[in-house]
Amino acid sequence: AASQFGKSKAAVIAEGQIKQTFADVAGCDEAKQDLQEVVEFLRHPERYHQLGARIPHGVLLVGPPGSGKTLLAKAVAGEAKVPYYSISGSDFVEMFVGVGAARVRDLFEQARKSAPCIVFIDEIDAVGRKRGVSLQGGNDEREQTLNQLLVEMDGFGSGQEVIILAATNRPDVLDAALLRPGRFDRQVVVDAPDVRGREMVLRIHARKKPLDASVDLALVARRTAGMVGADLENLLNEAALLAAREGRTRITGRDVDEARDRVLMGPERRSLVVREADRKVTAYHEVGHALAAQLLPHADKAHKLTIVPRGRSLGSALYTPEDRMHHTRAALLDLICVALAGHAAEDVATGQITTGAANDFQKATSIARRMVTEWGMSGAGQLALAQDSSNYLGFGPQPTNYSDHTAQTIDTETALILNSQYDRAHALLTEHAHVLHRLTDELMIRESLSGDDVRTVLAGGLLPDLEVPPLGSSDGPAPSGELTPGPA
Known part of the structure; x- marks a missing residue:
């Protein structure tokens, strides 16, 4: 009415x-x-x-x-x-x-x-x-x-x-x-929680969920940096759905790990037919990221790398980041070096480079540009050169607060950071090429490696024998074929 x-x-x-x-x-x-x-x-x-x-x-x-x-x-x-x-x-x-x-x-x-x-x-x-x-x-x-x-x-x-x-x-x-x-x-x-807060949030959402003894919520909290309460609730809900789908009465640590991967990157695409050559390049790429992270002093260490396709990605390396309030210049340079190490690993191992590093370049370029324009970490000086979009009305090109000469300096300094860190990654992986090849061979066989596996191989140790699934099991490696994969 x-x-x-x-x-x-x-x-x-x-x-x-x-x-x-x-x-x-x-x-x-x-x-x-x-x-x-x-x-x-x-x-x-x-x-x-x-x-x-x-x-x-x-x-x-x-x-x-x-x-x-x-x-x-x-x-x-x-x-x-x-x-x-x-x-x-x-x-x-x-x-x-x-x-x-x-x-x-x-x-x-x-x-x-x-x-x-x-x-x-x-x-x-x-x-x-x-x-x-x-x-x-x-x-x-x-x-x-x-x-x-x-x-x-x-x-x-x-x-x-x-x-x-x-x-x-x-x-x-x-x-x-x-x-x-x-x-x-x-x-x-009401900001995103720190590692202690994430563990408390997970415990609240786990009250009515039967968790197996293999679930370590403190470890899950360390591996979910940046997630807010809604993300953590969704993660445990996905784990419960996976356990129910498999016919289990309790949620296991494997369910939680799979749920985290699913939330971040999407479900596995084991039906995707990938050429053996593409699997090899993907393996070198992901091992390059993980190996560089392990060798660099300020980088977050990888806890898992896989060549099982998920979403639009043919492989991934997952890290356990620390909750930092401030990022030093050395830590940011290591972060850029790790991002570019996948591309460098392809060149070191095969002498060829592919299109699979597009997202890595975007991430590295974004960090390098902010180092120049926001954080005063380059030869351009301690100036705030980032564009202020608070009063931008969305009509026409966004105005800048610096001259054309300064814009050229920004581009030069950004490229200098990126090129120097790529050369650093290339030299690092060339020095440890024998570890790069061995880790890639193991990843091709096992499809997934843990951070402990990377450290074991780097120290010259042997990995435990791979458990062979029973005949007829669907848990074996993804099939190989002659079809080109989807976009990485």
Whole structure:
């Protein structure tokens, strides 16, 4: 009905119905500590009122997608045991001007009646973007909605026991008026967890999953650097699906390893017919990466390399990265050298180079260019030369903040870094060519090698005999043929 058009679309969860608490959230201890004050205010507001304290009524949760911002907001409501209003920023904006503002008024009117309570606005950047910077001019509906939101948040006095939580992964695009004191004046960062946080997140998601003794969650945490809570939950869910598909009653370490590979690169493509020559080149390429990583002092070590095709890749080398807060110039140069070592290994072993290193070149070039333009790690000097895209409207070429001569210097310094590290990788693998050939022969037979296998061969040791699968098993090596593989 027309009378309902301006009503709020917020989902209302009554007091006590939310079961999530801070015990269900891991990997963001500082964020929980900041929000504990909000919980205490909702539980015992008189303690703050008698001292004349003003609790921030607007708390902005900032972090990458999947890091747990929505879960954390629910946990605050669950801890405080108060009503919870949940709405997305896009639910306010309609094609008719004024509807969004009416919905904001209705939402805050309901919240005041239910105080103390929590109002959670997800993806607030959909309605809270900076005003007046669009190429097409202002958006009347969105700006009126934002104006009404600003007015309503100003309308809360010190006695109003309503907490506004909002979440976004784009705090840089929010209007300055939204972030001033009295509105969203407190920002809580919910970032990707570190190795300890990832282990705690995995333990939470593993509560209702029967894990075998072979599953080492601490080891899984070390091998999943950069993953957020949603990624880790998906990883364990994939492991459970694999175990169920195989008819097992418990999730094994092999299931978790396969799930990680599947999440990062896609499922195995053992049906893909690959020429023996292409398998050989792929093996040299991946061994080149792993061997260089093992020999360089600051590089992350490989824990697995395989020539089993996955997704669009014919092979891969997986690393166990360290959680670093800062990257030294030596570590970045080693990282570039490892990225280029696959291409160098092809040349050292066969005297030919292939198209399989395109992604490696992109990664290496990106790091080298940032060393020149952002981090002052080249002969170009300590200058910030990266392009600022915050005010770019998306029309025409993006303007630069440096001259043509400086642009040529950037290209020269980037090429200097890349070429020197390629020569370094080439010399390193030439020196250890006997290890390169032996590891490649082992990889061709076994299809997968562990980091321990690489270290054993490098030290001159022998690998254990390969277990031959029973006749008729489908676990043998991938078939060879004369068809050209898909793109790497």
